[in-house]
Amino acid sequence: xxxxxxxxxxxxxxxxxxxxxxxxxxxxxxxxxxxxxxxxxxxxxxxxxxxxxxxxxxxxxxxxxxxxxxxxxxxxxxxxxxxxxxxxxxxxxxxxxxxxxxxxxxxxxxxxxxxxxxxxxxxxxxxxxxxxxxxxxxxxxxxxxxxxxxxxxxxxxxxxxxxxxxxxxxxxxxxxxxxxxxxxxxxxxxxxxxxxxxxxxxxxxxxxxxxxxxxxxxxxxxxxxxxxxxxxxxxxxxxxxxxxxxxxxxxxxxxxxxxxxxxxxxxxxxxxxxxxxxxxxxxxxxxxxxxxxxxxxxxxxxxxxxxxxxxxxx
Amino acid sequence: xxxxxxxxxxxxxxxxxxxxxxxxxxxxxxxxxxxxxxxxxxxxxxxxxxxxxxxxxxxxxxxxxxxxxxxxxxxxxxxxxxxxxxxxxxxxxxxxxxxxxxxxxxxxxxxxxxxxxxxxxxxxxxxxxxxxxxxxxxxxxxxxxxxxxxxxxxxxxxxxxxxxxxxxxxxxxxxxxxxxxxxxxxxxxxxxxxxxxxxxxxxxxxxxxxxxxxxxxxxxxxxxxxxxxxxxxxxxxxxxxxxxxxxxxxxxxxxxxxxxxxxxxxxxxxxxxxxx
Numbered sequence: 151x152x153x154x155x156x157x158x159x160x161x162x163x164x165x166x167x168x169x170x171x172x173x174x175x176x177x178x179x180x181x182x183x184x185x186x187x188x189x190x191x192x193x194x195x196x197x198x199x200x201x202x203x204x205x206x207x208x209x210x211x212x213x214x215x216x217x218x219x220x221x222x223x224x225x226x227x228x229x230x231x232x233x234x235x236x237x238x239x240x241x242x243x244x245x246x247x248x249x250x251x252x253x254x255x256x257x258x259x260x261x262x263x264x265x266x267x268x269x270x271x272x273x274x275x276x277x278x279x280x281x282x283x284x285x286x287x288x289x290x291x292x293x294x295x296x297x298x299x300x301x302x303x304x305x306x307x308x309x310x311x312x313x314x315x316x317x318x319x320x321x322x323x324x325x326x327x328x329x330x331x332x333x334x335x336x337x338x339x340x341x342x343x344x345x346x347x348x349x350x351x352x353x354x355x356x357x358x359x360x361x362x363x364x365x366x367x368x369x370x371x372x373x374x375x376x377x378x379x380x381x382x383x384x385x386x387x388x389x390x391x392x393x394x395x396x397x398x399x400x401x402x403x404x405x406x407x408x409x410x411x412x413x414x415x416x417x418x419x420x421x422x423x424x425x426x427x428x429x430x431x432x433x434x435x436x437x438x439x440x441x442x443x444x445x446x447x448x449x450x451x452x453x454x455x456x457x458x459x460x461x462x463x464x
Numbered sequence: 465x466x467x468x469x470x471x472x473x474x475x476x477x478x479x480x481x482x483x484x485x486x487x488x489x490x491x492x493x494x495x496x497x498x499x500x501x502x503x504x505x506x507x508x509x510x511x512x513x514x515x516x517x518x519x520x521x522x523x524x525x526x527x528x529x530x531x532x533x534x535x536x537x538x539x540x541x542x543x544x545x546x547x548x549x550x551x552x553x554x555x556x557x558x559x560x561x562x563x564x565x566x567x568x569x570x571x572x573x574x575x576x577x578x579x580x581x582x583x584x585x586x587x588x589x590x591x592x593x594x595x596x597x598x599x600x601x602x603x604x605x606x607x608x609x610x611x612x613x614x615x616x617x618x619x620x621x622x623x624x625x626x627x628x629x630x631x632x633x634x635x636x637x638x639x640x641x642x643x644x645x646x647x648x649x650x651x652x653x654x655x656x657x658x659x660x661x662x663x664x665x666x667x668x669x670x671x672x673x674x675x676x677x678x679x680x681x682x683x684x685x686x687x688x689x690x691x692x693x694x695x696x697x698x699x700x701x702x703x704x705x706x707x708x709x710x711x712x713x714x715x716x717x718x719x720x721x722x723x724x725x726x727x728x729x730x731x732x733x734x735x736x737x738x739x740x
Binding site: 164165168169171172176177179180287288290291292293294295296299300302303307398399400402405406409410417420421424425427429432435436439440441443444 | 575576578579580582583584585586587588590591592593594595667671674675678679680681694697698701702705708709711712715716717719720723724727
């Protein structure tokens with residue numbers, strides 16, 4: 151187990167290094183002086199010269215990268231061209247909202263997927279199964295932003311139950327914040343449950359055909375116990391990987407959902423920065439999301455042996 | 465029971481074929497005829513409700529929504545096809561190289577792939593478009609780069625088993641060059657998984673492209689895509705709901721059709737996973 155953990159940790163290092171390289175060189179791809187690109191059109195000569203100095207633009211590219219990566223490791227991702235705030239502060243501020251929405255939605259989607267997937271697999275080819283698979287396929291075909299718009303139309307405009315635009319931060323009023331987050335969370339939960347349900351059903355079908363399930367039934371265990379104690383843990387492992395991938399990608403910003411519901415999250419920060427050509431923020435967001443993704447997958451891989459002990463043996 | 469799921473499987477395939485067929489027909493029809501000029505502004509009939517003269521109503525500039533959705537189908541589909549072709553061609557080539565040569569080349573390619581996969585596809589595409597500038601070509605390029613690693617992985621894992629087969633050994637023993645063996649014997653045999661992947665990728669790309677357009681960095685207006693139609697419909701949601709509903713239904717129907725077709729193709733190539 152310790153060796154597995156260590157090996158897995160070691161494997162993330164080259165990935166993280168390459169991620170940093172990609173983010174670093176992407177900005178260098180923009181034609182023109184990087185200092186000019188990072189400070190925007192309106193920058194004066196003095197601050198341009200200062201930035202050139204601190205980026206080490208007169209030095210070789212590898213040296214420049216090391217300087218940049220060193221600063222990034224210390225949490226210094228530069229300053230926003232638009233607001234002049236430190237990029238890292240902006241990111242952390244916006245990330246909290248995204249994290250709340252994503253974590254709640256993925257947790258709900260996982261619960262729905264595990265329940266629906268297990269039942270569908272257990273009653274394979276029944277009416278319930280057809281309904282579950284059909285719904286999941288349908289959900290997978292719906293664009294999240296469209297579902298969001300339709301939910302807004304129904305619950306916000308027609309029924310008037312929930313607010314249509316805007317957001318109240320948690321720090322001001324937790325109960326009101328929840329009010330604004332119901333629809334975004336509902337949208338994401340519905341969208342993400344589709345693929346997870348199909349995954350869970352598919353692996354549960356495989357597990358149900360294994361001999362130890364027959365054995366558990368032959369022992370006279372109740373179906374509920376068989377499903378909960380024997381089928382679920384083994385069928386859940388592949389779904390857990392998918393949950394990790396989903397979580398990793400969504401935490402990087404649910405730009406589209408945040409746009410529909412006008413939520414000031416991380417994804418919206420990235421899109422706004424792109425539209426405003428605020429490259430330091432774009433760079434920071436990209437690096438941050440990729441690191442989050444790598445970390446989430448690391449955690450999932452480290453959890454994996456608890457569901458499937460064979461993994462550590464490999 | 466077995467007969468039951470065969471009929472279910474076929475029903476899915478038929479529905480998928482039907483939806484994709486309708487899409488292709490609409491595109492073909494749109495090439496020669498649309499009810500109105502999709503770009504013609506008619507300020508006397510703005511935000512017109514669906515009626516006999518405008519089946520899907522008109523938008524805030526009085527443009528016919530049906531005509532725009534038809535042109536949008538062509539633009540969205542073309543972008544998706546181009547992206548899939550670029551990503552699959554490049555991904556398959558690199559995947560065969562990685563899987564067949566193994567060793568150092570393989571490790572280097574896989575590390576890069578893992579790093580690229582660490583970026584959420586949408587955000588990577590967004591950032592690339594920010595760097596490349598917003599145009600149709602940069603959308604195709606950005607989405608291709610975002611989707612390339614998935615192709616590379618699938619092809620590589622297929623190649624890992626193909627390279628152990630007798631015909632590959634036979635080719636090598638008979639003195640064929642490594643390049644010839646890769647192109648002539650390995651590449652063609654990766655086709656089944658690539659076809660399966662390309663089909664589902666087509667759906668993802670349609671979705672990503674519409675999301676990019678929705679965020680305002682997609683195909684620049686006035687050219688309609690389903691995504692930018694939806695994006696422009698948002699302010700008029702309260703009194704012109706059809707503007708939001710029509711393009712969304714188009715995207716959903718296309719994705720449903722492509723996904724069902726993709727499932728059917730996968731089951732055809734991989735009978736073990738029948739009707740999952």
